[in-house]
Amino acid sequence: MKTDKETNWTEKYETILGEVPFTTSSFRDQQRLIVAPRELLRVLELLKANAGMDMLIDITAVDYLEMEGSTDRFEVVYCLLNTESGERLVVLTHLNEPDLKLPSVNALWRAADWLEREVYDMFGIVFEGHPNFKRLLLPQEFSSFPLRKDYPMRGRGERHNFPVITRANS
Amino acid sequence: MPLELLAPATEDESRRDGLWTLNFGPQHPATHTTLRLVLQLDGELVLDAEPDIGFLHSGFEKLAEELDFNQYVTIVDRMNYISPLANEIAWHHAVEKLVGIELTPRCRYLRTILAELMRISDHLLCTGACMLDVGGVTGFMYFFNERERIYEICEKASGQRFHTSYTRVGGMLYDVTDDWLKMVSEFIERFAAAHKDVSRLVLKNRIFVERAAGVGVLDRESAINGGATGPVARASGVARDLRRDEPYLAYDDLDFDVICSQSGDCFARFQVRMLEMLESVKIVQQCLQKLPTGPIFAAGTGKESMPDKRVVYQSIEGLIHHFESVMPNRQMAVPRESIYAATEAPNGELGFYLVSDGSFKSYRARTRPPSLLHFALFQQMIRGCMLSDVVAVLGSLNIIAAELDR
Numbered sequence: 001m002k003t004d005k006e007t008n009w010t011e012k013y014e015t016i017l018g019e020v021p022f023t024t025s026s027f028r029d030q031q032r033l034i035v036a037p038r039e040l041l042r043v044l045e046l047l048k049a050n051a052g053m054d055m056l057i058d059i060t061a062v063d064y065l066e067m068e069g070s071t072d073r074f075e076v077v078y079c080l081l082n083t084e085s086g087e088r089l090v091v092l093t094h095l096n097e098p099d100l101k102l103p104s105v106n107a108l109w110r111a112a113d114w115l116e117r118e119v120y121d122m123f124g125i126v127f128e129g130h131p132n133f134k135r136l137l138l139p140q141e142f143s144s145f146p147l148r149k150d151y152p153m154r155g156r157g158e159r160h161n162f163p164v165i166t167r168a169n170s
Numbered sequence: 171m172p173l174e175l176l177a178p179a180t181e182d183e184s185r186r187d188g189l190w191t192l193n194f195g196p197q198h199p200a201t202h203t204t205l206r207l208v209l210q211l212d213g214e215l216v217l218d219a220e221p222d223i224g225f226l227h228s229g230f231e232k233l234a235e236e237l238d239f240n241q242y243v244t245i246v247d248r249m250n251y252i253s254p255l256a257n258e259i260a261w262h263h264a265v266e267k268l269v270g271i272e273l274t275p276r277c278r279y280l281r282t283i284l285a286e287l288m289r290i291s292d293h294l295l296c297t298g299a300c301m302l303d304v305g306g307v308t309g310f311m312y313f314f315n316e317r318e319r320i321y322e323i324c325e326k327a328s329g330q331r332f333h334t335s336y337t338r339v340g341g342m343l344y345d346v347t348d349d350w351l352k353m354v355s356e357f358i359e360r361f362a363a364a365h366k367d368v369s370r371l372v373l374k375n376r377i378f379v380e381r382a383a384g385v386g387v388l389d390r391e392s393a394i395n396g397g398a399t400g401p402v403a404r405a406s407g408v409a410r411d412l413r414r415d416e417p418y419l420a421y422d423d424l425d426f427d428v429i430c431s432q433s434g435d436c437f438a439r440f441q442v443r444m445l446e447m448l449e450s451v452k453i454v455q456q457c458l459q460k461l462p463t464g465p466i467f468a469a470g471t472g473k474e475s476m477p478d479k480r481v482v483y484q485s486i487e488g489l490i491h492h493f494e495s496v497m498p499n500r501q502m503a504v505p506r507e508s509i510y511a512a513t514e515a516p517n518g519e520l521g522f523y524l525v526s527d528g529s530f531k532s533y534r535a536r537t538r539p540p541s542l543l544h545f546a547l548f549q550q551m552i553r554g555c556m557l558s559d560v561v562a563v564l565g566s567l568n569i570i571a572a573e574l575d576r
Contacts (some may be wrong), residue, residue, distance in 0.1 A: 027505075027507045027508070028509060054394050057510075057538060058536070058538040062534045063534070066527075067527055077508075077510075079521075079538070083394055086415045088510070110395050110550075111396050114545075137224035138227065146229065147231060147232060147534075
């Protein structure tokens with residue numbers, strides 16, 4: 001059963017998104033839209049233009065590999081904020097290997113620049129159309145994606161592949 | 171005298187022959203932390219600056235998947251180490267929102283006092299370092315003297331000056347003493363004098379104003395589009411403060427102003443931080459007056475909170491109760507959900523996106539560090555400025571590399 005409040009906000013986004021299919025869920029005060037990866041860019045465009053979501057607070061991802069009962073491997077999370085009304089919204093989309101590609105939202109929010117690079121760095125999700133797409137925090141030569149659940153806590157010894165330059169050889 | 175800003179360098183222009191590439195950092199006195207900039211210079215003019223970060227990346231978010239909600243507090247301490255308690259409060263705010271714990275009034279007020287002391291401490295360092303970078307060592311010394319008092323207050327409360335690890339899920343390690351409250355009120359009283367000294371020293375000082383005014387301008391639209399929050403956004407005219415807009419802790423009952431400016435330059439950011447310190451003083455004073463008595467841990471089924479240390483050491487029930495809350499197989503039930511919760515940290519919106527699998531540790535704990543989004547805006551802000559403005563802009567953004575790289 002949906003409460004009245006929940007029906008209200010769901011209806012609001014139904015009007016804004018028009019024919020784009022989406023599902024909703026909520027937890028405490030958090031409202032979530034779940035959309036398919038191919039609809040993502042369209043949904044975010046509509047939310048920015050018609051729902052006043054002018055600030056992109058965060059982009060992150062979750063690897064559901066070890067979560068019981070999960071159906072999709074990766075979930076990419078977009079946290080949006082309307083700075084006028086203070087309204088927040090979380091947009092979720094699910095990805096599975098081998099198709100780990102999403103459109104970049106750099107053109108909508110400049111904040112996406114480093115956030116998308118960090119998600120790639122940690123999870124290996126590729127954002128197509130990003131102007132300067134490379135790793136953000138880890139060295140460019142690094143070959144793994146450490147926040148994936150199948151990456152061991154203590155690493156795989158990558159650190160030994162990097163040459164140590166001693167003072168005598170420098 | 172404000173500088174005339176040049177149009178942003180185009181791709182061709184910044185690759186032009188005769189330019190000088192300057193490697194700024196990762197170890198440089200003015201970066202204060204470990205970050206690197208690759209500057210493209212035409213004489214003294216900065217055409218482009220490419221930030222390179224990640225030197226302090228230490229896998230905090232991976233560690234969050236290994237440590238439980240109470241253990242991870244020692245790691246969040248080390249994110250923005252200029253104001254460690256503000257991170258702890260943000261972290262446990264997110265955990266408590268996920269679990270659904272209602273804090274006791276005393277705990278809410280104490281955390282508010284600590285959060286505001288941390289805001290003062292952070293702003294003291296940021297404004298102090300900003301003065302230092304443009305050549306004003308005196309103000310820095312005056313402010314560091316005051317920060318020392320805040321460290322003493324932290325030490326008195328938690329036993330640790332720096333990495334306090336003071337908050338716990340649903341409460342705090344222990345309650346504070348009356349001595350501590352006296353210490354805070356004494357600090358608040360004498361702080362105004364130091365603040366006034368430094369204000370008189372720099373706010374109308376021609377050398378300082380000319381180094382800061384009109385430099386590194388961030389307009390309102392770019393601030394919103396680039397995800398700027400906190401003092402950086404407020405200096406650019408974005409009137410948003412989570413303490414007022416999404417009240418948490420005791421901020422609902424308190425009276426304070428949100429400081430904003432329109433010009434969005436280094437001087438505006440400096441002024442916003444200076445004035446916010448006075449608002450924090452106002453908040454702490456009100457909290458000290460209104461501070462309720464009562465338990466510090468949230469009441470509930472008993473599993474939801476840790477018992478008072480005196481009860482633990484003096485009664486068998488207390489000891490059992492303590493064991494119930496610390497044994498990994500007896501921890502409180504956490505909903506299998508995800509949530510984003512944010513607080514207004516001194517630097518901006520510090521949020522955590524938590525995903526839980528029902529156990530007492532997070533399945534995924536994403537930190538949304540304000541520094542990351544602010545530093546991403548740096549490239550745009552510095553184009554067309556002079557080489558000597560690099561340190562002024564960096565100082566006014568208060569980039570903390572440990573929080574940036576996690």
